Amino acid sequence: MINSRFIFKRIKRMVLKASDPVLSIASLPMLLSIGDWLYIMKKIENGKLPNLSNDEKKAKIRKHTNIITFKDVEGNDEAKLELKEILAFIKHPKKFSDLGARIPKGVLLYGPPGTGKTLMAKALAGEAGVPFLSMSGSEFVEMYVGVGASRVRDLFKEGRKKAPCIIFIDEIDAVGRQRGAGVGGGNDEREQTLNQLLVEMDGFDANKGIFVVAATNRTDILDPALLRPGRFDRRIVVDRPDLRGRLNILKVHTRRKPLANEMDLEVLARRTPGFTGADLSNMVNEAAILAVRKGKICIEMDDMEEAVERIVAGPERKGRFMNARDKKLTAYHEAGHVLVAMLLRHADPIHRVSIIPRGQAGGYTLTLPKEDRCYFTRSEIFDRIKILLGGRAAEFLTFKETSTGVQNDLIQATELARKMICEYGMSDTLGPVALSRSQEQVFLGRDIARGPINSQEIDYTIDKEIHHILDSAYEKAEEIITSNLDKLRLIATTLLEREKLDGAELSQLLGRLDTDDDENE
Numbered sequence: 206m207i208n209s210r211f212i213f214k215r216i217k218r219m220v221l222k223a224s225d226p227v228l229s230i231a232s233l234p235m236l237l238s239i240g241d242w243l244y245i246m247k248k249i250e251n252g253k254l255p256n257l258s259n260d261e262k263k264a265k266i267r268k269h270t271n272i273i274t275f276k277d278v279e280g281n282d283e284a285k286l287e288l289k290e291i292l293a294f295i296k297h298p299k300k301f302s303d304l305g306a307r308i309p310k311g312v313l314l315y316g317p318p319g320t321g322k323t324l325m326a327k328a329l330a331g332e333a334g335v336p337f338l339s340m341s342g343s344e345f346v347e348m349y350v351g352v353g354a355s356r357v358r359d360l361f362k363e364g365r366k367k368a369p370c371i372i373f374i375d376e377i378d379a380v381g382r383q384r385g386a387g388v389g390g391g392n393d394e395r396e397q398t399l400n401q402l403l404v405e406m407d408g409f410d411a412n413k414g415i416f417v418v419a420a421t422n423r424t425d426i427l428d429p430a431l432l433r434p435g436r437f438d439r440r441i442v443v444d445r446p447d448l449r450g451r452l453n454i455l456k457v458h459t460r461r462k463p464l465a466n467e468m469d470l471e472v473l474a475r476r477t478p479g480f481t482g483a484d485l486s487n488m489v490n491e492a493a494i495l496a497v498r499k500g501k502i503c504i505e506m507d508d509m510e511e512a513v514e515r516i517v518a519g520p521e522r523k524g525r526f527m528n529a530r531d532k533k534l535t536a537y538h539e540a541g542h543v544l545v546a547m548l549l550r551h552a553d554p555i556h557r558v559s560i561i562p563r564g565q566a567g568g569y570t571l572t573l574p575k576e577d578r579c580y581f582t583r584s585e586i587f588d589r590i591k592i593l594l595g596g597r598a599a600e601f602l603t604f605k606e607t608s609t610g611v612q613n614d615l616i617q618a619t620e621l622a623r624k625m626i627c628e629y630g631m632s633d634t635l636g637p638v639a640l641s642r643s644q645e646q647v648f649l650g651r652d653i654a655r656g657p658i659n660s661q662e663i664d665y666t667i668d669k670e671i672h673h674i675l676d677s678a679y680e681k682a683e684e685i686i687t688s689n690l691d692k693l694r695l696i697a698t699t700l701l702e703r704e705k706l707d708g709a710e711l712s713q714l715l716g717r718l719d720t721d722d723d724e725n726e
């Protein structure tokens with residue numbers, strides 16, 4: 206069971222994890238090239254730890270020459286508006302300083318990866334007609350003490366030379382994490398780097414036309430010192446685009462590409478909730494590649510549709526061998542998701558179901574919300590869990606046992622149930638409470654008079670509540686399938702025959718189904 210929104214949650218979680226100090230140390234090997242490693246290994250072999258030459262210590266500052274303007278950035282009108290305001294400061298600093306106004310020195314763009322933060326910074330430089338110097342926070346953080354701070358100095362030195370200019374620091378959280386919050390207390394190297402950054406921010410005169418833009422996916426872990434007035438005192442959210450934003454981004458990225466006459470970008474925008482600008486740009490590119498592969502002279506709608514699914518679920522792996530038993534199992538499993546989804550009132554419509562392996566999944570069911578949504582009700586989340594568990598229920602009811610194919614569904618269902626209880630206050634027992642991730646602290650909503658809450662007791666209650674939600678959702682899914690076994694069989698056998706079915710084909714297959722009327726639970 207795959208839904209784009211969940212994929213993005215997962216990616217986000219991976220990203221959050223990646224900025225965890227333990228993991229970022231583990232991922233260091235990926236940041237160094239093979240050459241770097243050979244060099245380090247050789248030095249270590251010789252009994253010496255590497256001494257970086259002056260050249261190696263230097264910052265690799267990227268200068269950007271392509272001119273990008275606000276026309277290239279879509280889907281974030283508010284952010285663009287705020288940046289346009291800043292543009293005035295950069296272009297005419299004197300106007301402001303003459304009146305005694307303090308000119309902002311920096312702005313922090315924050316939002317999920319791929320939403321166009323870098324692009325916005327470049328557009329700001331493009332609109333102002335000034336050079337764009339960029340470095341990523343992770344490049345400051347080196348294994349060797351002192352290197353990061355010296356790179357920061359280099360960057361600002363270059364900035365002063367090139368002024369007026371824009372200095373862009375991507376992934377600022379890599380340096381700007383709260384001091385003393387690393388694993389086992391402080392991290393000297395990073396703190397030195399951060400201190401240097403603070404010194405530089407305080408040191409330059411905004412009237413001289415240096416403007417610093419930083420980007421991050423996480424403001425929660427930033428050192429408050431960075432956000433103080435005179436540093437990154439303006440913060441701008443850059444979020445995932447809504448329907449209109451997606452349409453405009455698609456227009457930007459198809460501007461110079463030959464499109465078939467029947468191409469309907471609006472339909473595509475509707476099919477891609479949760480997609481970021483980077484996803485949309487990827488998608489158009491994938492579609493172009495697919496079209497070339499098929500020997501077409503323009504991109505057609507089916508290329509775009511295939512590209513959407515690739516982004517959501519990974520490329521189809523037609524070559525991956527699946528024996529007859531696995532195929533049958535997959536067909537019934539997916540049919541279970543489909544059937545439950547089609548019979549529930551709060552479920553999103555099915556866009557497509559397939560038993561052609563894609564990415565990691567043996568088969569997949571794609572649902573698609575009718576419209577963009579910001580909030581979800583308890584019944585909607587609960588129905589979602591039922592759909593997720595529908596795969597397992599179908600396996601059990603058909604084969605009298607279940608397979609490892611349910612793993613991903615269970616992970617998602619459990620996570621949703623946990624969120625219902627710990628984050629959304631949807632548990633009857635615990636009530637309107639938000640619990641911290643570690644479940645140790647109760648933040649709010651509890652009646653103080655009841656006294657301190659024992660954390661073990663909370664763990665126990667959470668477990669019990671998660672089970673309660675999952676069990677009752679599973680029961681419901683089983684119930685739906687049990688009373689519609691003929692339909693399950695029909696979907697599964699048709700899938701085995703045709704491998705893929707879209708929403709319209711499914712409705713045709715089953716005729717008009719009555720929506721499940723009795724309320725949940």
Ligand SMILES: Nc1ncnc2c1ncn2[C@@H]1O[C@H](COP(=O)(O)OP(=O)(O)OP(=O)(O)O)[C@@H](O)[C@H]1O
Binds near residue numbers: 486
């Ligand atoms: N709002 C947007 N409008 C148009 N194109 C976009 C937009 N957002 C992203 N893109 C496309 O995706 C590419 C990557 O986006 P960008 O690197 O700016 O995202 P980001 O937010 O800086 O991501 P990260 O946090 O991963 O660094 C851009 O070069 C552009 O092609």
Ligand SMILES: [Zn+2]
Binds near residue numbers: 542610611
């Ligand atoms: Zn499944």
